[in-house]
Amino acid sequence: MAGSRSGAGASGGRRTGQPTEVTLFTLLLALLTCCVRCAESSKPNIILVLVDDQDVQLGGMTPMKKTKALIGDTGATFVNAFTVTPLCCPSRSSILTGRYPHNHEVRNNSLSGNCSSTLWQNGPESQAFPLYLSKQKYQTFFAGKYLNQYGKKDAGDVGHVPPGWDQWHALVGNSQYYNYTLSVNGKEEKHSDRYEEDYLTDLILNRSLHFLDDRSPQHPFFIMLSPPAPHSPWTAAPQYQKEFSNVQAPRDGSFDKPGKDKHWLLRQPVNPMPNSSLTFLDNAYRRRWQTLLSVDDMVEMLVKKLDSIQELNNTYIFYTSDNGYHTGQFSLPIDKRQLYEFDIRIPLLVRGPGINPNQKLQAPVLNIDLAPTILDISGVNLSTVNMDGQSFLSQMAPSLRNGTARPFFLVEYTGEGNPTTDPACPKLGPGLSQCFPDCVCEDAYNNTYACVRTLDGKQDLQYCEFADSESFVEMYNLTSDPNQLENIVKKVDPSVLQAMNQRLIKLQSCAGSSCRDVM
Ligand SMILES: *[C@@H]1O[C@H](CO)[C@@H](O)[C@H](O)[C@H]1NC(C)=O
Ligand SMILES: *[C@@H]1O[C@H](CO)[C@@H](O)[C@H](O)[C@H]1NC(C)=O
Ligand SMILES: *[C@@H]1O[C@H](CO)[C@@H](O)[C@H](O)[C@H]1NC(C)=O
Ligand SMILES: *[C@@H]1O[C@H](CO)[C@@H](O)[C@H](O)[C@H]1NC(C)=O
Ligand SMILES: *[C@@H]1O[C@H](CO)[C@@H](O)[C@H](O)[C@H]1NC(C)=O
Ligand SMILES: *[C@@H]1O[C@H](CO)[C@@H](O)[C@H](O)[C@H]1NC(C)=O
Secondary structure (H helix, E strand, C coil): CHHHHHHHHHHHCCCCCHHHHHHHHHHHHHHHHHHHHHHHHHCCEEEEEEECCCCCCCCCCCCCHHHHHHHHCCCEEECCEECCCCCHHHHHHHHHHCCCHHHHCCCCCCHHHCCCCHHHHHCHHHHCHHHHHHHCCCEEEEEEECCCCCCCHHHCCCCCCCCCCCEEEEECCCCCCCCCEEEECCEEEECCCCHHHHCHHHHHHHHHHHHHHHCCCCCCEEEEEECCCCCCCCCCCHHHCCCCCCCCCCCCCCECCCCCCCCHHHHCCCCCCCHHHHHHHHHHHHHHHHHHHHHHHHHHHHHHHHHHCCCHHHEEEEEEECCCCEECECCCCEECCCCCHHHHECCEEEECCCCCCCEEECCCEEHHHHHHHHHHHHCCCHHHCCCCCCCCHHHHCCCCCCCCCCCEEEEEECCCCCCCCCCCCCCCCCCEEEECCCCCEEEECCCCEEEEEEECCCCEEEEEEECCCCCCEEEEECCCCCCCCCCCCCCCCHHHHHHHHHHHHHHHCCCHHHHCCCC
16 A cells, blocks of 8 residues: 555646546556456365375275265266376376376386486476476475485485475385385485374375465465375285275186287286285285275365365365286286286376266376366466376366367387396296296386277277287277277277277377377
8 A cells, every 4th residue: 555655646746637547547456466366366276196006997996985985976086097108107207297108208117217317307397287387376285206216316316306396295216104215395304114203194194284284375276195005015004904804806807817819928927826926916905905094094184174274165186096006917916017907097086166076977088187187277278388188177077168088099108127037036037027926027128018099988999019029919899808808909800900000100109289189
């Protein structure tokens, strides 16, 4: 007010009439500024909960009763959500950039494969979605696992805080529940193994609640929580370590089936699996569920907090995972990294303004769509961002946006191997990795593939080409064969194979809009 009075006074001596004009103008200006501010603070808040290795296909969401009630039943459940690459670091890089791996160039979980490398930091990470949110005046908060090599010496140490984050509490390295190091806004913070002080899932929740208390109500917020669960070493909170004692991994359609018509890696496992593998994978399955109970508590606490600060009805909450997981399918004991449904399908639940409750949505959505959707909500003009994915706001809130679903998409993966033979499995030779339990390998350099999927309500087809010495091809009709038991490549009309191959070629070199317009 002081400003407006002196402004009016300064020109007041010259003519009558003018002071009023100036006062009016200043008043208008003040009103306008206020409106902009009001609009800013009423912009929706956004929360992204990203869990590590949670499947949706094999019952991974079963222990998440509160999450399903508080997000899914209150909003939308996407029943056809996929990762474009079933491995932590490449998938997380896709989530952050909205790009397929061939465009962010993070190939695997190693520094040499660009996981949190300097090239990634100087390139794709500097164009990831948090920076845009920050420019939209969002207050941004991150806590939990980021990228597998984050915080390591050769990856810029804990001092590297990616651009766009106001508050940063990131785990150094891969998922752990205790005895870990964090980068807290660029400073090292070591933790031991006292449940009340260090259990990582609880700690990141607590820090997000403090952030909510300390935030400025003038601006919207974005929170990303990335708990270690249900990744190994599957350390549940003490109160949950006896849960699910009678649960075993589901014996579903592809459980312990031979991978006889499949690529080389799938022809290796002993079939049927030895009892020791069964014991191992049942134990893993049970412990994965136990760790998820703390994530379920996290979601409940977050929702309660938002309600108590009266932000719940103005907040979008996304719940998803970086990739799926398998336990015994095609006689592979435990892991991800395969092109099959159990590894590429992910949970995706969203609640928020404009999303009607209890929706089960069929449109295929991808992890590269999260960034454009979040930016769409925040008011960014998507034609100004360099992303391969597309906003799915129109799918879940048609009253807010128009839009159509894509009919085709790509899943691409670069296999990991070890240059030397695993000493625990001397018979196997080099080029393999993840060879446990019982020396069954879950990955290899030649487990490198690209798949195109047609999923449009009429057809559900998957076509995959391997970059191995056999140029192996797999094709599945998921409508008639949802368990992917029969590779139909030798039965299918060659013209169908050719059309799929052409789409695959286009998708493998697509960028931006050309990734969305493949016919
Ligand atoms: C790592 O990313 C950079 C660009 O950010 C790219 O030039 C390089 O080829 C990538 N490395 C690998 C192994 O893909
Ligand atoms: C944490 O580290 C301490 C000291 O090395 C060790 O005794 C303890 O077993 C570790 N706890 C966990 C859960 O790994
Ligand atoms: C989180 O906060 C709760 C409630 O204040 C407390 O009981 C718990 O010990 C905290 N856990 C961690 C790991 O900070
Ligand atoms: C494996 O377990 C089954 C059922 O528990 C049992 O019948 C069978 O004898 C076991 N096989 C071996 C080799 O231990
Ligand atoms: C949220 O609820 C409050 C009070 O119940 C109401 O005034 C406000 O308009 C609601 N906001 C939205 C975005 O629905
Ligand atoms: C990761 O990718 C890089 C670049 O292609 C490769 O040199 C390295 O061997 C890969 N790491 C593993 C474990 O396969």
